[in-house]
Amino acid sequence: MTSVPTADAGSDHAASPAFPDSIDVGYERAQTLGAIRSHHFNAAGSALPPAPVVSRVIAHLRLEEEIGGYEAAARARDEVEDVYSAAAQLLGARADEIALFDSASTGLRVLLDALAPAPGTRLVASRSTYVSHALHLMTMNRATEVELVVAPTDEGRRISIEALDEMLSDGRPTIVTVAHVPTSSGLVEPAAEVGRVAGKHGATYILDATQSVGQLDIDVKAIGCHVLATTGRKFLRAPRGTALAYVDAAFAAEHLPTAPDVRGAQWHSAFDWEVAAGARRFETWEANVAARLGMGVALRQAITRGMPATEVWLSETASDIREALRKIPGVTVADPVGAHAAIVTFVIDAVAPAQVVSELAAKQISAVSVPATHGQWDLGDRGIPSVVRISPHVYNDQNDVDALISSIAAISAGEAGTA
Known part of the structure; x- marks a missing residue:
């Protein structure tokens, strides 16, 4: 083994051979x-988590202790807004295409439910799918008239792009959902190639990036997904109980949350309401503000690194x-x-x-x-x-x-x- 750097107590810089000045x-x-x-x-x-992340969380909790949760959140409003901007910068998106959640599983569930697939819709899932999302897909398959198919794989157990292309060529309404990196191995699915095929055939594309954001360089526009969801606690090094999703602007405009919340909707007459524009229509009001501020620090650190x-x-x-x-x-x-x-x-x-x-x-x-x-x-x-x-x-x-x-x-x- 030669490429794993050693932190040298006598030096303030230790680096990878491929990027000698990049990872300290x-x-x-x-x-x-x-x-x-x-x-x-x-x-x-x-x-x-790095010390700056922990310190930011603790500082906000101390402020809540001193002046109250709503008052502390009001003071941190601009910094919370920057969490959206940082996430957008990391993923190659716009800030209005970012939604914040408490977990990636929550984000995936909310956004898949918003699709409300009609009878006859086909759900195509990668073999790399994590248990929580798989259970949701199987429940949807059992409870509604949708078909669930596990995508064919190649010799490396990645999604076979050729087989997927052939499958989608029949023109059926299809939702393709892929775990970018599984929980069970170091496999990396060909996310951008899946996006090309999904786009070619008009399929909706959901990317579970729980294990990839923070370790892989991701550009959602290059990948071509309509939705990406990830957690904060893994390779992003953010606090537990944090997550975010990218929701393509056109997707957000065309779909509604199944359970609108005061965060993403306004009740403006006795039996009528209006949902917010952009990805935030899928959010809920209650959140751990301290943890989200910590995630903002983690996002900025990942960008800087x-x-x-x-x-x-x-x-x-x-x-x-x-x-x-x-x-x-x-x-x-x-x-x-x-x-x-x-x-x-x-x-x-x-x-x-x-x-x-x-x-x-x-x-x-x-x-x-x-x-x-x-x-x-x-x-x-x-x-x-x-x-x-x-x-x-x-x-x-x-x-x-x-x-x-x-x-x-x-x-x-x-x-x-x-x-």
Whole structure:
């Protein structure tokens, strides 16, 4: 392994070979308390937030304590507005095309329901679909006269663009929904190619970017999706309970929320109301203002760090981890061929993933096990009951990676309790 940078205590700059002046790992670690207390490899679950994010949340809570929640929100109004601008800048959108939610699952549910698919509509979902969204799709399929189809895949288990093109050529009303990066592997779906095919055939395109925003450089206009939803807590390093969605302006204008709220609608006569323009028509009034302000800081940090550099650094780091794991006897990397996102999955012969995670935790290494129940169309389809998931971020250095690899080797060798 050569491309994972080490934070050098004698230097204020540590960098990736591909972008020697782009990712300052020493700086990222210095502002990340958890990075010096453990080896954290769970960015795909909930990344370590940087100190400025935490400080902003606490400061607003203190203001609420002092003057009240409504009054504190009024003072922060301009900064909250900047959250929309920052999200738009990160995604290549307009501020009026951004909606804020408490979770990506909420955003996906609200926006899919707003489509109100008519009987005979076809729902085409990627095998990479996460359990929460899959359950919604299956419920919609069971409760209404819509068809649910799992999209055909290629040899790398990505959506087959050729097969999708052929499928959509019949002209049926179709909603295509894709998980950009799944919870269960480092696969990256061909999002822009899906967008080209969906646009060609007039299909509606929803992108679940829960695991990609913050690690991949994303331009929604280039991708061609009508809707993108993501969480704050993962690779964006924002607080839990935050999320955002991009809603194409034309899509927003044509669709209404199924449960309008005072945030996105005005009740102007006894039995009539008018919804707001833009993506905010899908929002609700109540929100954790402190957490949203923290997300704004996280968004600005991601923009400043630079997403092209971040994407390459994370991809190379994950690639090095996969390469190292493949050299350990008894360890099998579970990622599909060609996977290159900052999520690495593996199994160890005769050691349950949950036990691996427990033994790693005893060595201050954070990882998670992902069961097939979180991705039946992926792990279940492959006959894999569960995997160990590793997901690095820019605060991980070579010492972290060395500790991870040596610990996994020890577990595989049956050396429980050893480094």
